[in-house]
Amino acid sequence: MANQIKLGGIVLSTMILFRGVRVQSRYTALMKLSLIILFALFFSTEVKGQSTYTADLSSAETPILRDHLKLGTHQNANGDVLDANSLYFTKNGQPWYPVMGEIHFSRYPRAYWEEAILKMKAAGIDVIASYVFWIYHEEEEGHFNWTGDNDLRAFAELCKKHHVFFFARIGPWCHGEVRNGGFPDWLVKKGNTRKNNPAYLSAVQLFYNEVGKQLNGLYFKNGGPVIGTQIENEYRFNNPAGLEHMVTLKEMALKAGIDVPYYTATGWPGSNQMQNELLPVWGAYPEAPWDKKTTKLALSENYLFTALRGDVTIGSDLLGKHAIDTTYKGYRYPYATAEMGGGNQITDHRRPIIQADDVSALSYVKVGSGANLMGYYMFHGGSNPIGKLSTLQESKATKYPNDYPIISYDFLAPIGEWGQIRPSYRSYKVIHSFLNDFGNQLVQYTTSFPNQKPSGSADNSVLRFVVRSKGNSGFVFISNFQRQLVMKDFENVQFGLKLPVGVLTFPEKPITIKKDLQVIFPFNMDLGGVNLKYATAQPLCLVKGKIPMYVFFAPEGIDPEFVFDKTNIKEMKATDGKVLSSLDGYHISNLKPGTACVTEISLSNGSKINVLILSHKQALDAWKGNAFEAERLFISKQELTFPGDSLNIQSTGDPRISFSVYPSITNLVAGKHQLIESADGIFKRHSLNLTPRRLEASFKEVQNISSYQNKGKLVPFDNRDTTAGGLVKTGPQYQTNMVAVAGSRYYSIKLPATLGDLNEAYMKINYTGDTGSLYLNGTLIADDFYSGLAMTVGLKRFIKTGGGKEMLFQIVPLPNEREVFFEDGIRGKMKYSQASLFDVLIVPHYEVVFSSKRSM
Template identity: 25%
Template sequence: MHTTYAAKTGAEFTYDHKSFMMNGKRVFLNSAAIHYFRMPKEEWREVLVKAKLAGMNCVDTYFAWNVHEPNEGKWNFEGDADCGAFLDLCAELGLWVIARPGPFICAEWDFGGFPWWLGNKEGVKFREYNETYLKYVDLYFDRITEVIRSRQLSQGGTVILVQVENEYGYLTDDASASAYMSHLRDGLLSRGIDMPLITCVGGVEGAIEGANFWSGADHHYANVLKKQPDTPKIVTEFWSGWFEHWGAPAATQKTPALYEKRMFEAIQTGFTGISHYMFFGGTNFAGYGGRTVGSSDIFMVTSYDYDAPLSEYGRTTPKYMTAKRFSLFVEAASSLLLGSEAFDTEGIAVPKGITVRGRKNEEQTLLFVGSDKEERETVYLTLENGRTLPVMVNPGEIVPVLIGMNVLDGILLTSNTAIACNEMVDGVHTLIVYAKDGQRSLVELCADQEIVHADEQPALYMTSSDGKTITFDFYHFNEPQEVRLTVGGQALRLIVLNTTAMDQTWRIGEGQWVGGCFDVDIEAGGQLVAAVNTSASAVAWPSGFRPVQDGSEAAAATAANMADAVQLKTPELTGWVSSPLDLSTVQGVFCAVPQDFSSFSQPYGYLVYSSLIESDSDRQTTLILPKLQDTARVYVNGTEAGLIREVGSSSIKLSLREGSNSLQILVQNMGRLNFSPYLGEPKGLFDTGYLHGAALDLRGGWQNGEGGETVHLDRVNALDGQVTLSRTFKLDGQDRAVLVGAVSVPLRINGQEVPLEGYQNWFAHSSVDISAYIHPGDNVIEMPYVKSPVNRLELLSYHSSNGIGEWSMAGLEDGVPAEAGGASVVGAGEKSPAWHRCEFAKPTLPTNVYAKLKLRLTGMSKGTVWLNGINLGRYWQIGPQEDYKVPLAWLKDVNELVLFDEEGRTPAKVKLLFDEQTSRSWARIEG
């Protein structure tokens, strides 16, 4: 057992192989992943209190280096970046903290949290034992540990765990990472971090390793158990949802029901801590949305809603209620669960399609009954002692069954459904038992003294001949049911709820509960408030479960009129003024070869690359851009030739006229890789373009062995074994070639293996210069079959003598240029970039309405939004994001909204909306 003392508070934080302990009591670490840098400071309290109301006892946050040192040596720990204030607020609310300072954080965040300027350092190599890199990491640690150190539990704060790096095991094994990870570990320790260290996916000596996953709990548990048998097993990232990227479907595949099932899978396996990543996702404001591997153009959308329990707007969702129910169950059953060990359940006979897993804590038993069937079924379990229990389980569900759980000295509980409360409420020890709407449950109490049933409610029950056992057959109504008992003079009660009523029941503190038909919210000052509907007054809640209207400031409004819709007036966006961008007037700086964003000292935004092309005739040609890492709009003589979306290396057809032609390429920095062995890729265009090239789609025509079947990689294929495919291509008059798209390793060109250091086949994208391996005429590519269909595999070929000469570059980082003219918008120019500006007044809201505002960009193309000079982020109307968050905290009395639209589309249909949950007014809950 390892021990850490917090001398200033007297708290003792310990752990063994089963769980963490606070002051000797085992605790389930139920952590909400919430990033302070993904919302305004004014929203922190609301989100944190809602997390606590869902049963979270801990907060997990990354610290984003690029937020705190956006420019070298210019540190920012103020306002929305005041991470110390965030930790202090967690402490005020009684929430422990898992601090994850990186320096690499991934998080679908630009550059994985590294500042853009770090990529300009000569000889730097990221996430390895590199002198240049570690020099700047150490400077960052000097500053970030100042914030964390004084807020550790050992110093009177609530930081209980500190993470070393992040997911390094996805890159290499522990031995290869040892020097680098040890340097980071020692850097934290030497700077006063004295709480336990953790890692996730990859470890280092002296740190507790956790697992990151959504499914496959058994596999991940076995891995961490093998590596660290003497430490608690925690899920450092339990992926409650998923991120979204431009042009992809909405990431809503992880339903609330499946979320519940996966959480039960984690605890049935033996995990005693879960960090819900994300619990609240927030927003990728400005240019901070990242890019990840898996294709050439997986760029994060501006929303980081993540389909998390709390929405991007801080609203509770069905997943939130699922998390709350699970959290209350874990808390109520913790005395059994946290000290338990897995046991063999093979002796319990179950029908096909039903599984039973079990854990024991001395004589107490917890079973997890799962169903793979298509219909709800009542399963009868005959236990080793001969007792048979009915368990009602829905398709895809896991139901917890408690057998002989000690709820009070001398009183044991058996229940074939979940419990949510096991504590003193209003002076009475109270158990809440809940099940799905309309289901039945068996609840049995066995005591060493006579149990007296004091109620007259018409519940079905039986008592044993000695009166020491009572068995209830409950039906779970919409109306709460209360059953009062006494055991040897001690009062005990059961509250029976269905899931609808359970979702309207809140534990607001130890022994403090609120019940009623309402939706919870938090006002700016942190006070718990609730929107009541008309049925709330009709619910007869037991004592100790205060309906929301009791003690609230609801004198001015009854429960009935509080449910009436509040008509909110949305600010109108009118009087738009347009400032078209005339590309021919853009004044740039000369460069022999185009530079990337960082080399040009521009972190984010747009760059315009310009050049002149001489043509001896009117002709069509193919422009090859071998090194392009972002979306680009290409213009010839002021007319758009097209949008390049597939990047890495790209091509586009151009129409040239005889004589001189202007070529301009408008490139938006769409976000740096947030995870990859190739972090720090140059952004934008960073090589010249080549005319008269050729682009060949290579997905068809592959041969599976000599004389074998022909395989098309854009179609579904079922190939047996380790199959190597081959394909020929011909080069005529070209001396350079790039293979781009879903390559796989080992890759061979004309029998020679092409080195791809660090590449893994699941990345499904690379841009490989194969010029050194090609020759005129027929060439052969060989590579293993991995999967199909794939969305891109191209050969781009060109001749080195056809490179474009001089270039100029100009940045468009700051929005509307001061010198830009303006005109009232009647119709935007056809595919000509433009800024659009308008003003709107801050909406006036009733004091009891908690509104959330968003911007719907109907009719726009692709670009950036600013509010009062604050960059709200990128937009691209190809889905899945439709609405963009407008924080009320950033509004003034009069506000300026600016859009930069790459196609100059008219903003006539753009509008502000209040989110769907603001058509209610709210009552305050006191106490």
């Protein structure tokens, strides 16, 4: 690539190549001097009309410690091995980038566990994590419950069935916005917990023993899915007593048979960084709904590329302010996360709305900053059950800092409380596809921060980027996003990277980085024996086959450009693109991203590879999975899962099912439905039209609620509205059993009699007020803290018992004196003390199961 820089009135024409720097100078005698001057000035030079953002990668290398961590049994009878060094995790001796998502099995109906696991796997999750809440399983001392939705073993077995690993977070204290942080009431009454108190440890050992029995035979060493466990949560062990307690708990877990490759502990609020017993894990959230303020918070530093591994706001509600040392060098553990906020659980006093960019940007930032395990809390929302003795949510009445909904633990997660897919799911799927297929390279790369950095979270004048590299190869990560800050477009952008050998400047044609854009650009990336010098497109995935296909996508607002080294290439052909050949390489431009935008590359050794460039929208709609005895890439607006070796497609609201697939599937059938087939570039498109379903829920205001109240056995009342000092505690006032609350309005909602052949139906309740609570037969089944969004309720779990019956919806008004944080513009939608229901819509959720005649 040619680059011209004026030095003292002399124009030096340079050609920079990935294997080094070749200088073609009009003044050959000045060649060496030119290089010296060029390197000295390069990183402070801005060519007129262009902005060159620079980073020095010449010494990007991290020393790696090995065999120092005290893991559990990490080899099974098949010879499979899981391990970790100080930089990354390994699988069978090869670098591995785990992607972990959390769902709480005991907060989601057992009947839908398998569907939930498949949805998570389709999003690129290969490790599923879950808390094991002590109070859920031993609410009454000595009486353990591992049945129904509490069946830990059954959930782990489903993980094994679908080839995803399982990570058990066993506490004993978990937090998780659960009553007492997960401790049973009887244990709290005994006191003296979370320390090496013999009576406390004795109770913990009994609990651990039960967990160990549940997972017996399912550990990795047995060929099972259970690869790790988190000990405790948010526990300070950067002191001798704290470390002794954590090591004691680990030894107790081992005694209980919980023998796993990886033992972790949260790195916050303070962790010992020299011990070898536990891997510290970190996190970052888009907001802090637990913060006591009811005003807009300061801009989060989580959206800056930094060496900061943790989020100083996590746990501040319980632990107060805590600092994380960012100057620490020589980490003994891979940079791993367990609480990357997939959303946020809203509180009574803070009700943020989390959008897709709010969470996906965190992933780009933390992966770019060096994270080598992405763990999300939560990736799938859920619902709190009502216990035998009490409700099970965190509340101020139980001496915890926040009031949460009694039932809802939706978390605004990528997969919601009712299994609904949010836009963030698709954004996550894009970066996870990259991590799944190219993470084995990425984990070996060291992070180098740019020479130009933003001065802080409020600085939108400097492009936010970082580079991960090893040798001359790497990836440029860009995240031009900051929650609650308007960013700007950066025009005429180029990157100048000082490599161990030479300098790489790209792209040749400067680009514009649009506001809010998150993207990854590769440089000197090996594609099956071919060197990609750079691309202004993001790698998406690799589809294996007779001819491997590397899939990229063009970011919004950027014309994709590819430059290949000519070495090992015999011939190159581009469909929907222009190829220019030079002495040293191929330059591909004028590309039209889409399903036909393929570059065919023939190698000198007789092998071939293909490169496909999709649009950004197609990347969001891309699904990679094993179906019908092959690895395939699908593009669909619908929601895909791959149970076994087949294909399921679900569609929210739209009965028109359509998807394109590569490679094509022979003799595809969808039950009795008529399939329409057509060509779509190199893909084959399949379409069908289901019978549209129109479901209605009629509603009317009710003045007398007596007939809707619970006439049978009452469930335990919530104790968060008890009196203290003669004053009613602030917070939500609705109850588990329908009771009247002053100023409330009530509406009966009649359910459809049946869902027919639908997979699900989502009821959307548009209302304003403080809280919305839904009752069936007088018992609370769903609740919501009003935030400006419609309350969503999945109906399939209720139709069997309540089909055709009436639910009662209660809206408690928002008092004038209540101070609650809402996003901008939300408060304007409602009036103080107003409680109103505007409409109730039911959105059908269709499902089609596909099979192949050949596989039948």
